[in-house]
Amino acid sequence: MAQPNDRLDQVVREARRNAEQRAAGYREQALKMFPWVCGVCARSFTHANLQLLEVHHKNGNHDDNPPDGSNWELLCTYCHEHEHSKLKDLAGRDAAQPASAPATFNPFADLKARLAAKKSQ
Numbered sequence: 001m002a003q004p005n006d007r008l009d010q011v012v013r014e015a016r017r018n019a020e021q022r023a024a025g026y027r028e029q030a031l032k033m034f035p036w037v038c039g040v041c042a043r044s045f046t047h048a049n050l051q052l053l054e055v056h057h058k059n060g061n062h063d064d065n066p067p068d069g070s071n072w073e074l075l076c077t078y079c080h081e082h083e084h085s086k087l088k089d090l091a092g093r094d095a096a097q098p099a100s101a102p103a104t105f106n107p108f109a110d111l112k113a114r115l116a117a118k119k120s121q
Contacts, residue, residue: 005010012107025065026055026065027055027065028070029065029069030072030074031050031053031074032056033069033072034049034069034072034073034074035074036053036074037049037074038053038074038075038076038079039056039073039074039075039079040075040076040079041078041079042080043076045076047096052077053074053075053076053077054073054074054075054076054080055072055073055074055075056071056072056075056080056083057071057072058071058074059071060087075091087089
C-alpha cells in the first residue's frame with residue numbers, strides 16, 4: 001500500500017527535476033552567449049569558480065527565457081543576492097505613498113470590564 005506522502009514526494013521530485021532542467025538550459029545558453037564577468041561588480045570568472053556566476057532574469061520571470069538572452073544577465077552570487085534583496089525590501093512598499101497608519105484596534109481593550117460584568121451576573 002502506498003504511503004500518503006508518496007504522491008507528494010513524487011510531485012516535488014518532478015518539480016525539482018523540471019526546474020533543474022530549465023535552469024541548466026538557460027544557464028548553459030547564457031554562459032555560451034555572455035563573457036564570464038559579473039554585470040554589476042565586473043568580477044571575472046574561470047572554470048575554477050564558475051559556480052559563483054549566476055543567471056539573473058532582469059524582469060524577474062524565470063520562465064521568460066528568450067533565445068537571444070535579452071532577459072538575462074550574469075551576476076556573481078553576491079550581486080545576484082543583492083539584486084533579489086532589493087526586491088524584497090521594496091515588496092509592498094511604494095516610496096511615493098506615505099506609510100499607512102498602524103492598526104489601533106485592540107480586541108482585549110475592555111476584557112477586564114466584560115469579565116467583571118459576567119462574574120456579577
